[in-house]
Amino acid sequence: MSTPYPFTAVVGQSDLRLALLLNAVSPAVGGVLVRGEKGTAKSTAVRALSALLPQVDVVPGCRFSCAPAAPDPGCPDGPHEGGSGTARPARMVELPVGASEDRLVGALDIERALAEGVKAFEPGLLADAHRGILYVDEVNLLHDHLIDLLLDAAAMGASYVEREGVSVRHAARFLLVGTMNPEEGELRPQLLDRFGLTVEVAASREPAQRVEVVRRRLAYEDDPAAFAGRWAGDEQEVRARVVAARALLPQVRLGDTCLLQIAATCAGFEVDGMRADIVMARTATALAAWAGRTDVRKEDVRRAALLALPHRRRRNPFDAPGLDEDKLDEILDGFPDEEPENEPDPEPEGPDDGGPQDGGPDGGGGGIPPQGGPEAPEAPEAPAPDAAPENAPEAGPESPDSPAPQPASQDGAGREQAAVRAAEPFRTKMLSVPGLGEGASGRRSRARTAHGRTTGAQRPRGQLTKLHLAATVHAAAPHQKARGRTGRGLVVRKDDLRQATREGREGNLVLFVVDASGSMAARQRMGAVKGAVLSLLLDAYQRRDKVGLITFRGSAAELALPPTSSVDAAATRLEQLPTGGRTPLAAGLLKAHEVLRIERLRDPSRRPLLVVVTDGRATSAGSTGSTGSAGAAGGDPRALAGRSARLLQAEGVASVVVDCESGPVRLGLAGVLAADLGGPAVTLDGLRADSLAGLVKNVRTASDTHRRAA
Structure with a gap:
């Protein structure tokens, strides 16, 4: 087994390390969800935590890690006789994204159960993680039914395996840690709520700290054992502090004033349910124990709120997680501080105390760098947030309701066209692809x-x-x-x-093809178009779809967002979408064909739904930018668009056209495009009506049409 990277050698990420250590002190806090961009030491810190957990005593030969002093009475390997146990390190078990249900909860031999009446049970990962850590990397990519099983076991402290009336139960109490990159999709709000704490991590922008990260990582990779040895003292110190905090935890007093602070904070931030109050209480208690105190103070409640509430404040995927700290201080300032009962002053906060040579594991304490290299240079002083460059023009007065500046573009006549904000999203009915699929679990089409x-x-x-x-x-x-x-x-x-x-x-791939040409540049119309697409994106989030966004304008089509599960990324690209130029409709359709072809190779079981948002005009042949499908470089633009649409229909792609044409004179070109695609068309004015959902739900693919004709 390779030597793990030391926990105390992780540079920065103080919130992440504190959240993990608080769960090590009090597993009842409920685990940690770590959100952040790639390459921010999420997995490194989690894997390193197991070395800091105290050893556990287990019954010899028990596959379910029963404690000798209090064995599980329902243990499948029981009953256990009293006696001494065997000490072993706490395990850290990783749950792969592609794991099966049987791998997670265990497998029951149905053949022997029916024929012999024997409960032959093979334990799963939940049994392995009992009294240890269960780590799920990329938890947002885990199938919904696995997440449900995982969080139910975490909440109940037990795992149940049911197979046609034959059931097995065993204890499953573990520290649940999940990591995720929000760019790859979000967890549902009800699942976010099941994680006790959440932490947002990001790479440091300080050059000195980034240098220290690289220095330590290279030293570790050159000689893992020697590097771990240099941090052994700090690891032992933190391990001893965890043990001491666990022993002190039952003596910590959570007074009525702190309970009122917790309740007022959760009510003030309009947090749903009562789980947040309970998690905050447990976290504040663990913070006091970690600081070596037996009383909970206002600063503990404040820190607990910053860890336990941000992910519970989200109402939809387009809301940024976070907490208004000024509002938090305003709520807490309305309560007096409780007087400590002859307690010493708290120790310096969190896991940042101490570190080899430099006074702290962050390597940012200003001492000699741990690897004996030259002292890290000081980062240049950042300018004040309100400072403006010299000779900069003064900004004019701005209405409080004015939209933020947006990127500009040019219309067909070359005039600048600023991107407009989307109208308010609205609720849509279910959009589904006809037939019976076999795609990834979701909430859209039959499968x-x-x-x-x-x-x-x-x-x-x-x-x-x-x-x-x-x-x-x-x-x-x-x-x-x-x-x-x-x-x-x-x-x-x-x-x-x-x-x-x-x-x-199943979940589907909803691919939006949006006309951003000059004919769509009217502010009111483009705002309504963006609002409609935003509404469908919100629906896609709720139904666990992948989404993609193609735009076409000028002389080319662009894949603005490759197919992803992150609908908030799609919403951001949509908000910044500029307009102007000619209308290369054929290029947009050909780009869609190319994207769907590639996605079919990557995920052949996920069926697509194409949503084309346009007024149907085609004033340019354009190009998709790829040699394979850019054959629309010449010829009549409208004829090329028709051929591209019929190509998609021939491949059985379910489609709907959102007709954005407006004005007293209507050409009906979007209806012609819909006929070529083999799907329905709906006007922009009807997007809020039930007719849109009905039309999309009743999309018929070309294969369905061919079967009826036969």
Whole structure:
């Protein structure tokens, strides 16, 4: 086993390290969700935490890590006799994104259970993580049903495996830690709420700190054992402090004033439910124990709020996580401080105390750098936030309601056209792709899934997971005499087992193709268009879709956002979308064809839904910028657009056209485009009506049309 990177050698990220250590002191806090960009030591810090946890005593031979002093009475390996245990380090178990349900909760041998009445159970990762850490990297990419199982086990402290009336239960208490990059998609709000604390991490912009990160990482990779040895003293100090804080935790007093502060804070920030209050109380108590105190103070409540509330404030994926600290201080200042009961002054805060040679694990204490290199140069002093460069023109007066400055573009006549804000989003009904898919679990179109209503039975492909009991008995019944059955038991063999086929919902790829040409540049119309797309993006978030955004204007089409699960990234690109220039409709459709072709290779089971937002005009052939599909460089633009649309229809792509044409004279070109695509068209004025959802829901692909004609 390779030597892990030391926890105390992580540079910066004080909030992350404190949140992890508070959960090590009090696992009842409920775990940590770490959000941040790639390359910010999220995984490094989590993996290093296990070395700081105290050893655990386990019953020898128990696969479920039962404690000898208080074994689980329902342990599948029990009952356990009293006696001494065996000490071992606390485990850190990683849950892969692609893990199966059986790998997570364990597998039950259904064949032996039916034929022999034996509960033959193979433990899963939840059993391995009992009394340790369960780490989920990229938790936002985990399938919904796995997240539900994981968080239910974390909340109840036990895991249940049910297979057609045969059940196994075992204890599963662990420190749950998840990491995620928000650019790749968000967790649902109800799942965010199940994590006790959340931390936002980002790479430092200070050159000196970045130098220290590189220096330490290179030293670790050159000689991991020697590097870990230099930090062994600090690791032992933090480990001892965790043990001491755990022992002190039961003595910490949470007074009525602090409880009122917690309740007022949660109410003031309009946090849903009561989980936030409980998590804040536990976190504030752990903070006091970590500081070596037996009383909770106002500063503990404030720090607990900053860790426990930001992710519970989000109402939709377009809200930025965070907490208004001025408002928090205003709420807390309305309460008097509780008098400490003969307690010493608190120690310096958090896990930043001490470090080899430089006075702190951040390497930013100003002493000699830990690897013996030259002293890091001081970072240049940053200008004051309000400072303006010399000779800069003064800004004119601005209305409080004025929109923020937006990028500018040119219309067809070359005039500058500033990007406009989207209108308020509205609720849409479900958009779905016809037919029955087999894509990733979601909430949009019908699909064959591992979860949902049972629609039939089939022989299992691989390991049996969902037994169809009636079909299994029906398959085994004719052979009972030949198999020498005696008594009341049913003789079942492997060939008799039948897997239940289930129908649920899948997530789709919703690809938006948005006309940003000069003919769309009217501020009111473009604002309404953006509002409509924003509404559909919000719907895509709720239904667990991937989304992509293609824009076309001038002489080319651009993939503004490659297909992703991050709808807030799509909303940001949409908000900044400029307009102006000619209308290369064919290029936009060809770009869509190219993107869908590539995505079909990457994820062949995810079905697409194409949403084209345009007035139907085509004034330029344009180019997609790729040699493979940019053949629209010449010829009649409208004819090229028609051929591109019919190409998408021939490949069975479900489509809908949002007609943005306005004015007293309408050419009806969007309707012609919709016919070429084989889908419906809806006017911009009807986007808020139920008709849009009905039209999209009833999209018929070209293959459906061909079947009806046959």
